[in-house]
Amino acid sequence: xxxxxxxxxxxxxxxxxxxxxxxxxxxxxxxxxxxxxxxxxxxxxxxxxxxxxxxxxxxxxxxxxxxxxxxxxxxxxxxxxxxxxxxxxxxxxxxxxxxxxxxxxxxxxxxxxxxxxxxxxxxxxxxxxxxxxxxxxxxxxxxxxxxxxxxxxxxxxxxxxxxxxxxxxxxxxxxxxxxxxxxxxxxxxxxxxxxxxxxxxxxxxxxxxxxxxxxxxxxxxxxxxxxxxxxxxxxxxxxxxxxxxxxxxxxxxxxxxxxxxxxxxxxxxxxxxxxxxxxxxxxxx
Amino acid sequence: xxxxxxxxxxxxxxxxxxxxxxxxxxxxxxxxxxxxxxxxxxxxxxxxxxxxxxxxxxxxxxxxxxxxxxxxxxxxxxxxxxxxxxxxxxxxxxxxxxxxxxxxxxxxxxxxxxxxxxxxxxxxxxxxxxxxxxxxxxxx
Numbered sequence: 001x002x003x004x005x006x007x008x009x010x011x012x013x014x015x016x017x018x019x020x021x022x023x024x025x026x027x028x029x030x031x032x033x034x035x036x037x038x039x040x041x042x043x044x045x046x047x048x049x050x051x052x053x054x055x056x057x058x059x060x061x062x063x064x065x066x067x068x069x070x071x072x073x074x075x076x077x078x079x080x081x082x083x084x085x086x087x088x089x090x091x092x093x094x095x096x097x098x099x100x101x102x103x104x105x106x107x108x109x110x111x112x113x114x115x116x117x118x119x120x121x122x123x124x125x126x127x128x129x130x131x132x133x134x135x136x137x138x139x140x141x142x143x144x145x146x147x148x149x150x151x152x153x154x155x156x157x158x159x160x161x162x163x164x165x166x167x168x169x170x171x172x173x174x175x176x177x178x179x180x181x182x183x184x185x186x187x188x189x190x191x192x193x194x195x196x197x198x199x200x201x202x203x204x205x206x207x208x209x210x211x212x213x214x215x216x217x218x219x220x221x222x223x224x225x226x227x228x229x230x231x232x233x234x235x236x237x238x239x240x241x242x243x244x245x246x247x248x249x250x251x252x253x254x255x256x257x258x259x260x261x262x263x264x265x266x267x268x269x270x271x272x273x274x275x276x277x278x279x280x281x282x283x284x285x
Numbered sequence: 286x287x288x289x290x291x292x293x294x295x296x297x298x299x300x301x302x303x304x305x306x307x308x309x310x311x312x313x314x315x316x317x318x319x320x321x322x323x324x325x326x327x328x329x330x331x332x333x334x335x336x337x338x339x340x341x342x343x344x345x346x347x348x349x350x351x352x353x354x355x356x357x358x359x360x361x362x363x364x365x366x367x368x369x370x371x372x373x374x375x376x377x378x379x380x381x382x383x384x385x386x387x388x389x390x391x392x393x394x395x396x397x398x399x400x401x402x403x404x405x406x407x408x409x410x411x412x413x414x415x416x417x418x419x420x421x422x423x424x425x
Contacts, residue, residue, distance in 0.1 A: 186369075186373060187369055187370075187373070190369030190372060190373070191369050193369075193389060194368070194369060194389065197389050197390055197392075197393065198389070199388075199389060199393060221373075221376045221377075224376050224381065225369070225372035225373050225375070225376045226372070227387065228367055228371075228372040228375055228376070228381070228382060228387055229367045229368075229369065229372045229387060229389060230363075230364075230365060230367070230386075230387035230388035230389045230393060230394075230397075231389055
């Protein structure tokens, strides 16, 4: 909802006449809601900036958040909500920074009096609602960006392929295995097999909280793909509950070797590749 | 028409597929390979598909056919150098290349063939050569 030229003129007059009063009351109202998580000085600086942006826009004529000349206002609002989102404030606490202006304007309008008080207040609060919505939108966008970044980081961090022995690599899977992650794990493992020429791979699922048919499907696909390339996979780290789930779900691992622990799997692979391990006898024993 | 070269290394025939496989090329390869196995008396065939970006059901069937032909002629077939992307695609398609042995690279493939025929090591060949004479005299 946009303000017409006349209304925005009155808004500009109201804001410019009582600069200090507006920022003072506004800061107080917001500070109560934020419960001291942001310093008064910082809050005042932000609100003064926003105040200035609204005033500039109002002086330029029709006030509308979507208007072309309101770019500065949008930038300030966006900056404010991005900051709030990063600092971990809730959506309400972010929106209140804008909505608190309503109370301040109401006070000022009441003090001024006159015929157009009601109409002006409705118009002004329409504008503030619009600004609030805009703030909320950019808040959500920032949060979504953060979540996407974190998901990507998680994807990169949680799928290392480690070399255990000459010709033996292992993938310790940690966390829930969804399709996207399974794909990344699969590709990375197969690529490592090619790069290192390792004929054995151990997939350790100790860190996977639950194994359902989908997770099993992903693991089986990886094993079959590795076999096609000429490498053998062993699944290890199957916890007791997981074993029960696997049997209850009727998942068949066929002739794929499964071991309870990574140590067992490594021993199995070493035996397959003809490496013998023996404990060195203690001196003097 | 392009032809896939067949190289003989010791007791093993090495086929490195570097071109896109058409029906003609595949049939020609099967024929050539069968002839070479018989003429050289090789006991192992290594098919290197490192250069293949795409392995579809057609190429998959060709590999299976070659493996079967070699088996009839008493030669082990090992497919080596399959790319990860190719393996993933084959799994997604549900093609498992039944009856084909695979290895990561040519070296591993040669080891696999050697391991599959422990009684046919080069030392044994020398032994056979020595016994050739008495055998011929016996039959003569």
